[in-house]
Amino acid sequence: MPSSADPAPPSVDFTAIDFETANRFLGSPCAVGLVRVRGGVVVEERSASMRPPRTRPDFDPGHVRIHGITAGSVAGRPLFDELWPRIEAWILAEDPDELVVAHNAAFDMGVIRSACAETGTRHAPLSYACSLALARRGYDLPSYALPRAAEAAGVPLRRHHDALEDARACAGIVVDLVRRAGVATVGELLSGAGLTVRRLLPPP
Template sequence: MDFTAIDFETANSSGASACSVGLVKVRDGRVVDRVHWYIRPPFPHDEFSQWNVRIHGITPAMVADAPGWGTRVAGLREFAGDDVLVAHNAGFDMGVIVKSSEALGLAVPDYRSLCSLQVARRTYHLDSYRLPVAAMAAGFEGFSHHDALADAEACAAIIVHAAARHEVGDIEQLAHITRVRLGAIGSVAVRDDRATHGPMALQ
């Protein structure tokens, strides 16, 4: 059970306004490394909305001297390597990677992803599948929600617990048994689309 869990916080509603990211590396079902970085959002995506600041507590002053996405995406590649990226509501976090890269004219990195929210829906019977509730079902509680690193750790805990519950040994098997499709961004997304739909679908 090897993967990297990821969580972003954004300055505003723009997917290109990432201001914080947490990364947690899991090997054989155990957390072996973790990192948190602040990110300076690029203009014109750098305005901090009061709503977002109220949620995550990150202010413009806290990221004023932080590296931008161009530096952080290189760090992401180094940290995660070829891992599948796991996130709670993965469409949002993968969208941040795509939109942040596009905003700077950078190539979108190649990553497959698995959504722990969807896995939780296929694993637990809960009134809510918000991250704190799903994490509690996985035995991970008392963390600081909307802290990017804490959220990534909670996400990792859900995936590890779900894999044990379904008695599977890797991310691909977990996706298969829960019937949750692996997402993709970058050129790997194009390859996956061709494999699924064939060349005629691209014409």
């Protein structure tokens, strides 16, 4: 069986994403981290802070304790609806069918869906997969939360809930699982785990 030290196949391409939110409303993003992987190697990264939608501007103290982002931290930053077109353009710049991966993808895709709905912003169709679901099938751990899965993958996670650090960890988990499974693509990894690529579709 391949070890985590073996190189990843050259066709392991995807973008990892992570959002942090300002409050309990899912569509209140205040930070995003993006990591582009090509051939199993991180080739580019982006991160940005943003103001959540005008209708949901409050920063919940519990959320602030988790990620350290405050209303003051994002003062003067673009609103989500101002920033999203640039985020989406970066994700899809090389491939309109770029696979987006997140740890607990239901959360991050929910952020996009809810924030776009809240602001009247239209998003493109996005293909996505969940590294949490993959970790549950590829590792034997007491918890599959991002810090534990990252540790199993040999990926340092020094600042959990920093959006870029979390996106890096997500990327590292997927690359490690591809290596361990001895497959050529993330699609093959999903198939072998009994999972499929999902689609986040814009509203009709």
